[in-house]
Amino acid sequence: MADKPTFPPIDFRSELNEDQFGAVTSQSRNALVLAGAGSGKTRTLTYRVAWLLEQGVPPWRILLLTFTNKAAGEMLERIEDLTGIPRSQFWGGTFHSIGQRILRANAYAVGLNPDFTILDADDADALFSNVCKQVAPDFIKGKNSPTPRVIFDVVSYARNTRSPIEKIAKERLEWAPRAEEIVPALWKEYTAAKRLQNSCDYDDLLELLCELLRNDPPARERYGNRFLHILVDEFQDTNSLQSEIVRLISGPETHVMAVGDDAQCIYTWRGANYKNIVDFPINFPDTQLHKIEINYRSTPEILDFSNSILSARTEESGFSKQLRATREHGAPPYVIPQLDSFAQAHAVVSKIRTLVEDEGYSLSDIIVLYRAHFQAKELQLELTNLSVPFVITSGIQFFQQAHIRDFVAQLRFVQNHNDRVAFTRILNLIDKIGPRTAERILEAGNNVASNKNIKLLTALLDKLVLKKVPEVARDDYQDLILTLQDMSESLHGKEIQTGATAAELSQKIAKTPDEENSLGELFDFFADGNEYANSVLTENDIAKTENTVLATPAEVVRIGIDGWYGDFLKKIYPNWQQRYDDLESLIGFAEKFENLSDLLAQLALFSTETTDKDVRERNGGNDSLRLSTIHQAKGLEFPVVFVIGCADGLFPLRRAIEEGDLDEERRLFYVACTRAKEKLFMLYPKISSGRDSSLLDVSQFIREAEPSSYRMFYGSPRSF
Numbered sequence: 001m002a003d004k005p006t007f008p009p010i011d012f013r014s015e016l017n018e019d020q021f022g023a024v025t026s027q028s029r030n031a032l033v034l035a036g037a038g039s040g041k042t043r044t045l046t047y048r049v050a051w052l053l054e055q056g057v058p059p060w061r062i063l064l065l066t067f068t069n070k071a072a073g074e075m076l077e078r079i080e081d082l083t084g085i086p087r088s089q090f091w092g093g094t095f096h097s098i099g100q101r102i103l104r105a106n107a108y109a110v111g112l113n114p115d116f117t118i119l120d121a122d123d124a125d126a127l128f129s130n131v132c133k134q135v136a137p138d139f140i141k142g143k144n145s146p147t148p149r150v151i152f153d154v155v156s157y158a159r160n161t162r163s164p165i166e167k168i169a170k171e172r173l174e175w176a177p178r179a180e181e182i183v184p185a186l187w188k189e190y191t192a193a194k195r196l197q198n199s200c201d202y203d204d205l206l207e208l209l210c211e212l213l214r215n216d217p218p219a220r221e222r223y224g225n226r227f228l229h230i231l232v233d234e235f236q237d238t239n240s241l242q243s244e245i246v247r248l249i250s251g252p253e254t255h256v257m258a259v260g261d262d263a264q265c266i267y268t269w270r271g272a273n274y275k276n277i278v279d280f281p282i283n284f285p286d287t288q289l290h291k292i293e294i295n296y297r298s299t300p301e302i303l304d305f306s307n308s309i310l311s312a313r314t315e316e317s318g319f320s321k322q323l324r325a326t327r328e329h330g331a332p333p334y335v336i337p338q339l340d341s342f343a344q345a346h347a348v349v350s351k352i353r354t355l356v357e358d359e360g361y362s363l364s365d366i367i368v369l370y371r372a373h374f375q376a377k378e379l380q381l382e383l384t385n386l387s388v389p390f391v392i393t394s395g396i397q398f399f400q401q402a403h404i405r406d407f408v409a410q411l412r413f414v415q416n417h418n419d420r421v422a423f424t425r426i427l428n429l430i431d432k433i434g435p436r437t438a439e440r441i442l443e444a445g446n447n448v449a450s451n452k453n454i455k456l457l458t459a460l461l462d463k464l465v466l467k468k469v470p471e472v473a474r475d476d477y478q479d480l481i482l483t484l485q486d487m488s489e490s491l492h493g494k495e496i497q498t499g500a501t502a503a504e505l506s507q508k509i510a511k512t513p514d515e516e517n518s519l520g521e522l523f524d525f526f527a528d529g530n531e532y533a534n535s536v537l538t539e540n541d542i543a544k545t546e547n548t549v550l551a552t553p554a555e556v557v558r559i560g561i562d563g564w565y566g567d568f569l570k571k572i573y574p575n576w577q578q579r580y581d582d583l584e585s586l587i588g589f590a591e592k593f594e595n596l597s598d599l600l601a602q603l604a605l606f607s608t609e610t611t612d613k614d615v616r617e618r619n620g621g622n623d624s625l626r627l628s629t630i631h632q633a634k635g636l637e638f639p640v641v642f643v644i645g646c647a648d649g650l651f652p653l654r655r656a657i658e659e660g661d662l663d664e665e666r667r668l669f670y671v672a673c674t675r676a677k678e679k680l681f682m683l684y685p686k687i688s689s690g691r692d693s694s695l696l697d698v699s700q701f702i703r704e705a706e707p708s709s710y711r712m713f714y715g716s717p718r719s720f
Ligand code: ATP
Pocket: 015, 016, 017, 020, 035, 036, 037, 038, 039, 040, 041, 042, 043, 044, 261, 264, 296, 297, 634, 635, 636, 637
């Protein structure tokens, strides 16, 4: 038998500082490690597990809870490297994965069979949708009614914050009549339906675990006795349900260690509550507080600036911390205004070039962070054009998101009425119209168009075609076609309604040798008899005869957003506001193009699906630039960090400013800046793109920071 690999003993004293060592070897019943970003909290947790193993605690008596599966995997890997104990022996993972594991073993106690299925988000949606249709069809039917998905989200928030569903429904769906009565009733039915098919959804994994521990004393005792140590990372982002689970699962002998940073709480919108940290010593008796005040990650310059962001907070957190830097001095953080978001993208890419070509960084040392996905699209364009390999942490590129593709399908169809794929994609968005119905509608439309010699878009509203549209879908369908007509008219000129595009018309005229003839034809089309100047007409010329100015691509985009799709988004997506912002940002993007076909050609370039893996393979390794929202970059660190869009309205987002809720945005900005180890560049466009281009001011978070803690830079991007 092969010998078990032996691992050199860990020199805890030399690998940890005094405070970290104190926390790692803590003997107190419970412990709270509270420290700022980059101070080694995660490292402390990892070494704590190694320490416990060295003290003889069996791995199966340790429960390690982290925020993401990726974080859990990385920590278990570190521990395996440090101690040689295979990760399979630990109980480590997210709250959901641990919930699943415990519920499997105790299914009967919560009314499930042990082979219960877990509904993923789509499954749960489909089931809840069915329940809504059966129980309260009127509640979801109207044009301004909440969709099942929106309702589902509202209830999920209530469950995660352990608040009464009636209360949250009333608050969040105040615009939907009787929401506080109907939503709980829907929920009751949905719960019964889940039970009937022996299944549970994601939130159940937490809720049922809580229920089990509360109502089944023997089970609670079993787990309470089993886990000698429970360790929780990123405690500031736990919600009230998760915090309750930690409380219930710890027995009389269990030691709980939580680590966190109240200044980095960025998930309150999903029910996280950093007060869990403040309340920790109340919920967990004999808590010893460990503070780590040394930062190992960032240069003193980056740290000063980050500390300075926090000093502007309105609400002082329960614990104050002052971080000291250990790293050598480096460059100051730079704030770099650029003309607009294209110039910003250009500046980022040229700076990355110098970093890689002259300063010895590799692309994988660099991350570009932003508040919202839409802010990265010009950068994606620039990187694609210059063939710089990049990966996007959340996996979906801006232009590959469903709502962007759905919208682009409308532009495609408006540009080219023969684009069947685009047409089917759009129609499929409407409930009750599947691919087959869409085909039938299109066929009927084409028949009517050729029989009556009218344009397809006009024909699509003909009685004969409407018959093919399921009755419940008819309102939506008509709104959609009217919007497409508006877009098309603006693009090609008004004659679209009367039977020909301007392009076809001018061709016809140009090809007709007999001028009388062409004149006659033209007058047929423009019954009001407007004059025209030339027998060979351009689209513009014809539009002028109609007193119409043809729309730019940006204007066509705007008409589309103002039309059916804008309303549709609100109904279908709980996070419609964010998606709406994405679409609005397309207007600014479209402004760079003179005609729609150029814009569409560029968009087509983006629409090939690539995954992280593809990009790496094409690139022959791991060396890609990383683009990420700040939420997704939590806990990570990079030598070089760019934060783009650092202007009021972009970061903080306009919505947050309007709602006066800036604290979470400020914490998010702090998280962004503290990812940087050596260099931090913050850029912003001085002119906003989109609907109302306006002048932008540098982010208030930067204005509030100590002016000596950063440097403004105006000039060529390569030289900063
Ligand atoms: P965040 O708040 O962003 O989650 P954190 O507090 O969890 O940060 P870590 O990621 O654990 O911080 O550590 C930050 C960096 O500092 C890591 O590269 C880590 O290896 C290093 N580090 C932490 N403590 C020490 C130490 N005592 N000696 C050397 N390096 C350290």
